[in-house]
Amino acid sequence: MSGLETPLRCRAQEPAPGAAVRTVGRFEVLVDGAAVPTPEWRSRKARDLLRILISRRGRAVPRERLTDLLWGDEEEPARLAHWLSVALSTVRAVLDPRRLAPADHFVLADQASLALDVTHLTVDLETFLTGAAYGLRLREHGDPEAARTVLATTEQRYTGDFLADEPYGDWAGPAREEARAAYLHVVRELAELARHAGRVDEAARYLLRLLHHDAYDERAHLDLVRLLSAAGRHGEARRAQGTAPRGTRLPGQRFRRRGRARRLGCRGRGRGPDGAGGAVGDRAAAQGLGAGPDRGKAGVDGVDGMPVPASSAVTVAVSAFEAALLMP
Structure with missing residues (x-):
């Protein structure tokens, strides 16, 4: 839907004041710094609509796809279209209860699709992914101290999987996996930066965080054992070795x-x-x-x-x- 995609790219990169959404870990909407109470949503479907649009990260979603995700396809199309319009109005009212901005300030809509304007709404998922990408670029360009500062701040923003309170929504899967992969990449780079700087405890802490999220990460097990062994902490290295899954090839x-x-x-x-x-x-x-x-005899x-x-x-x-x- 090019009619929506062009404005998304052209608008100023300043988030609208007063509205923010937390999605990394649990879902929460804040207006003027205060969490929106559940009764103000009036409908779970309106909240789900906003979650789906956030998971698409500013990309347009066809109206038929949205109604199918929210209500299925067993109702009449006209009824489903009406319900979607009601849910959209609720989302807009929650994000801008005083009607200070135009109707399409947060959610762009036309007859075919809806899209979230991520340049006007502060979404922690976008902040996290942007910070991760920037920190990794600094690392690639040879600025380890600046990269460490940005990546450490970004790592702290990841407080859980994307929409962890919505584990069964298939539509959340791609964004969840993208955020998780970015987090693991950030932590691994932080461990490498710490190791190169001789900060053994810091490097070990980041490697343990990797293993907390993926106990079968063979590379993290290897790096942890090697790190501790090189530091002369052989007892810790043996204990780390003992926690590795069966079949993991470890040093020694x-x-x-x-x-x-x-x-x-x-x-x-x-x-x-x-x-x-x-x-x-x-x-x-x-x-x-x-x-x-005959043992001991030659030949x-x-x-x-x-x-x-x-x-x-x-x-x-x-x-x-x-x-x-x-x-x-």
């Missing part, structure tokens, strides 16, 4: 397994842990790599018919046992 895992394999292999005699028999130990014993009266039968010096017998047994430990 292969080293620990190999060390354990060597300790077990050095016990020799082709046995597994604590002297217990096992497939690897049995194979090693059958091949003369640590069991029987034992070896593996696959090839002679193996006695000095290599334990090494081969350990390698086989280690391979078994590292098998998925």
Whole structure:
């Protein structure tokens, strides 16, 4: 609907005084700094209409699409069109109760579509996304201190998912995922900035926030363990390692397994842990790599018919046992 899109781009970038909407976390409308009481809405559908328009971020929404989202398609089109007009009037009255601005100051409308004028209404979602984009650009352009200031302020504005009190509205999904992705990007960049500046506690705090929002973020687990290990905080690194989901590849895992394999292999005699028999130990014993009266002699039968010096017998047994430990 180009008739609505052009004014949205051309109007001055100054939000209208006195009206603001909170959507990051919970939904709330404020007029002159005071929250609008629920009874003033007179209809939940009017509130839902404003939420849908906010989720579209200034893009026009066809009237038929709005009526379908709000009431379904089982009613007569004329009745649905009337209900939408009533909901639109309610939204305008709530945002501008004293009728100080033109009717289309906050919500643009024509016969085909409706659109929120995000240049006239302060919406925290828009403020958050704008701040995130600006801070990330500063980071890309090589101004880490300015980027840290902007990104830290932006990160604090994210108090929850977009319209968290409307979890089942499919129409809110795209905006919710966009805001969430921007937040995770901001936090990751803040962690990197802190790490490069040597602020270990700050970097760890941001990495933990990433894991709070996504416990399966393998990169965040890796970065946290590496950060703590590099700082010499090995106990914390081990605890962080223990919180990683099963299957996460973390620093030191292969080293620990190999060390354990060597300790077990050095016990020799082709046995597994604590002297217990096992497939690897049995194979090693059958091949003369640590069991029987010939151990210690050079030129034992070896593996696959090839002679193996006695000095290599334990090494081969350990390698086989280690391979078994590292098998998925």
